[in-house]
Amino acid sequence: MNPIFLSQKNEFLQGFFTSLIPYAGKSQTKITDNLGPIKVEEAIELVLYTMPELKEFLFDFSEPYKIDLEKFMTHNFYFNVPVEKFAHITGRSLAGFKRDFQKTFSTSPRQWLQDKRLTEAHYQIESNHKKPSEIYLDLGFESLPHFSFAFKKMFGYPPTKLTLKKPI
Numbered sequence: 472m473n474p475i476f477l478s479q480k481n482e483f484l485q486g487f488f489t490s491l492i493p494y495a496g497k498s499q500t501k502i503t504d505n506l507g508p509i510k511v512e513e514a515i516e517l518v519l520y521t522m523p524e525l526k527e528f529l530f531d532f533s534e535p536y537k538i539d540l541e542k543f544m545t546h547n548f549y550f551n552v553p554v555e556k557f558a559h560i561t562g563r564s565l566a567g568f569k570r571d572f573q574k575t576f577s578t579s580p581r582q583w584l585q586d587k588r589l590t591e592a593h594y595q596i597e598s599n600h601k602k603p604s605e606i607y608l609d610l611g612f613e614s615l616p617h618f619s620f621a622f623k624k625m626f627g628y629p630p631t632k633l634t635l636k637k638p639i
Contacts, residue, residue, distance in 0.1 A: 483517050537562040540575050548587045551611035554580045588612065589625045596633040603630040 491510070519526055538561040547557075557580065558568030572580045588610045595601040595610075607618035622630045 481521050484521060487514060487517050537571075540568075540571050544572075544576075544583070548584055549591065549610050551608075551613065554584075584611070585621060586625065589622055592618070592622060592630065593626065593633070596630055600634075602634060 515529075519529075540561055543561055544557070554568070555565050558565045561568060563571060569580060572578075572583070576583050578586075592603070592606055592610050595606050596603065603618060603622070604615055607615050610618075612618040612621070619629055619631075
């Protein structure tokens with residue numbers, strides 16, 4: 472397909488554009504509300520007649536572009552944004568996001584986010600010797616008490632227990 476298809480000589484398209492000149496050239500003869508949609512429909516029909524291969528491109532409404540959910544979430548889980556925002560960013564409705572998320576991760580978005588953030592927190596505290604107060608905000612938690620409560624609930628001990636271990 473030639474990307475500059477309008478430069479190709481085509482009597483139908485030339486005729487169409489020529490027919491627009493009286494409307495565009497004189498300010499007192501504007502396209503009326505009734506004639507505008509007819510001209511748009513005519514333009515679409517002529518383009519499709521001239522280049523039928525554009526039909527799939529122009530009229531494929533089957534599924535909008537969606538970002539790879541697993542890859543996106545794995546790289547962005549630590550951002551403290553609502554699930555609705557994650558849905559929007561990945562090109563999904565909230566219901567579609569939750570459905571795709573369940574298929575991909577076999578759990579709900581909220582549960583996965585919390586588990587992933589807490590697992591990362593455990594790693595940061597244990598391996599990188601970070602203090603809970605240094606990392607809780609970076610991992611999407613809004614308060615240190617909430618972070619500590621969730622950490623203890625998941626692992627069975629508070630995050631401070633890991634900070635008491637001395638590096639060798």
